[in-house]
Each structure stands twice: as C-alpha cells, then as structure tokens.
Amino acid sequence: MNIAPQRVVTLHYLLQDARGNVLDDSRSRDTPLEYLHGHDNIVAGLERALDGQPEDAVLDVTLTPHEAYGERDEARVQQVGRDAFPSDRLAPGMRFQTQGDAGPEIVTIVAIDGDRVTVDTNHPLAGETLSYRLDVLEVRDATRAELAKGHPLPPDTDHSQVEDRKLI
Structure with a gap:
C-alpha cells in the first residue's frame, strides 16, 4: 500500500541539522512515528516527500527552512514580564508551550x-535546513475514528466504541 491521504503511516526517522548533528532519532527510543497523512500531523515538506511512497521505502530528504519550520523572525524575540510564567524558577534555555495566535x-x-524575561517564539528549528532519513514501516487505511480525530489513535483503542460515540 502506498502513502496517500487518509492513511496512517508508521516510520522510523533520523533527523539531522545541516552540520550533521543528530537532533532526533526515533530508533533510539524504539518508538516509531505514526501519523495520519494529509492532516498536517507532520511538517508539510516532509509530507510532500512521503506522498505516494510505498511501504518499506527508505528515503533521504533534505528540507529548507521554508519547507520545514520556517525562517527565523527576529520580531518574534520579545520581552515579557516574569509574572507571565507559571514558575519562579526560570533560566535561559527553558522552554514552555503557550497558546499563540496560530x-x-x-x-x-x-x-x-530582573522582572523582564526575553523570550523567542520562533520554533526551535526555525531557520534550519534539516535532513531526514526515513524508513517507512507500515501504511494502512485510517479508521473512521482516526479520521474524525485527525490523528492515529493508540493501538489499544477500541475504534468501534470511539466511532459509535462519534456517531451519536
């Protein structure tokens, strides 16, 4: 089966920056990535590279910043009050997730x-050219429940019960 919209794809990946530094390796966690193709679950450039690929494909894909996490925007570096954070223990390099405009x-x-904290809201990989080594392990049709949720569901999920609740 080939990768196409409405299909769940399971793959292992190795992610490196332009200098060859390993940024992430799914095999080191022995946990492959599973995503729903065509639902913006992964970076758009990576999804385009995978589209139409068969199960068992092995690909090397290099993405420019535009195809990956975008260019750095220095306007996204700003100062905020220390009280904007949930903790008093703050240090440079710490990351938090927040709700932005998008x-x-x-x-x-x-x-x-002091009471001013300089933050960068660019994605940590913005401005980076990224290289992926992809090993497609499995491609399957998504269930109705997965399509309704917009992402794969855990393997132990009873999809029929999720679908039944969704239909009511």
Whole structure:
C-alpha cells in the first residue's frame, strides 16, 4: 500500500541539522512515528516527500527552512514580564508551550534581567535546513475514528466504541 491521504503511516526517522548533528532519532527510543497523512500531523515538506511512497521505502530528504519550520523572525524575540510564567524558577534555555495566535507554540527563554524575561517564539528549528532519513514501516487505511480525530489513535483503542460515540 502506498502513502496517500487518509492513511496512517508508521516510520522510523533520523533527523539531522545541516552540520550533521543528530537532533532526533526515533530508533533510539524504539518508538516509531505514526501519523495520519494529509492532516498536517507532520511538517508539510516532509509530507510532500512521503506522498505516494510505498511501504518499506527508505528515503533521504533534505528540507529548507521554508519547507520545514520556517525562517527565523527576529520580531518574534520579545520581552515579557516574569509574572507571565507559571514558575519562579526560570533560566535561559527553558522552554514552555503557550497558546499563540496560530495555535500552540513553543517559547524559549533567551535571557532574564530582573522582572523582564526575553523570550523567542520562533520554533526551535526555525531557520534550519534539516535532513531526514526515513524508513517507512507500515501504511494502512485510517479508521473512521482516526479520521474524525485527525490523528492515529493508540493501538489499544477500541475504534468501534470511539466511532459509535462519534456517531451519536
């Protein structure tokens, strides 16, 4: 079966930056990635590269910043009050998830000066050229419940019960 919209794809990946530094490796966790193709579950450039690929495909894909997490935008580095954070224990490099204008976003603390905290709301990989090594393990049709949720459901989910509740 080939990768196409409305199908669940299971794959292992190795992610590296342009310098060859390993940023993430699903095999190191022995946990493959599972996503619903065509539902914006992964970076758009990666989804385009995978579209139409068969089960057992092995791909090397390099994405420009535009195809991955976008270019860095220095206007997204700003100062906020220390009281904007849920904890008093703050340090440069700490990351928090917050609700931005376009949905959830990661905020990275850049510096702390008294009650002022400099944060960067760019995605941590913004501006990076990224290389992926992809091993497609499985491609299957999504269940109605997965299509309704917009993402794969855990293996132990009783899809019929989820679907029945959704239909009521």
